[in-house]
Amino acid sequence: MDEEVTLMDWGNAIVKEIRKGQDGYVTHLAGVLHLEGSVKTTKLKLTWLPDISELVTLSFVEFDYLISKKKLKEDEDFLDVLNPCTKKETVALGDSNLRSLKHGEILQLERKGYFRCDVPFMRPSRPTVLFAIPDGRQQTGSK
Incomplete structure (x- = not known):
């Protein structure tokens, strides 16, 4: 070790x-x-979190391009190049401070990126939903 x-x-x-x-x-x-x-x-x-009941269940949502190539040929059908997976969701735990996020608020999570709050904290049994904001440097799933 x-x-x-x-x-x-x-x-x-x-x-x-x-x-x-x-x-x-x-x-x-x-x-x-x-x-x-x-x-x-x-x-x-x-990075770590304390083992406490106030942690927030998160759902990170990342979207990818609908079409898997940059440019279609004139006779090419876009249905042939549709990306089969354009949405990826990852479940995680977050700090209890995330309970105060409001809909539409933007935040940066250390070592993860920027996100916009789509569904704020309502109750422990329902995850807070955060949409990833692409920064242009991240590779997408279609590449």
Whole structure:
């Protein structure tokens, strides 16, 4: 093991042990602080949330191009180049501060990108829906 990681807004640490549940998700990390390590040179950056009931369930929604090529030939039928997957949804957990988002509000999530709130927090059983705002640098699924 002994992999150095950056704990966002904290510093570096050396991971000594990783435990995973039956589903394959990490359930436990153990390590030692290595604050003299370089935040700029570590490859792995970790962000975490506390295990509290106030966390917000999120649904990140990303849209892709409807047509999978930039330009159609004159005799080409657009139905032949329709992108079969133009919407991708990812479920995540977010900080309790996201409960105060209002419809249409724009925010930046660290290491994820910019989003517009489509469905604000209403109750814990219903996810807050955030639409990704493309920045022109991200690759789309059709490429």
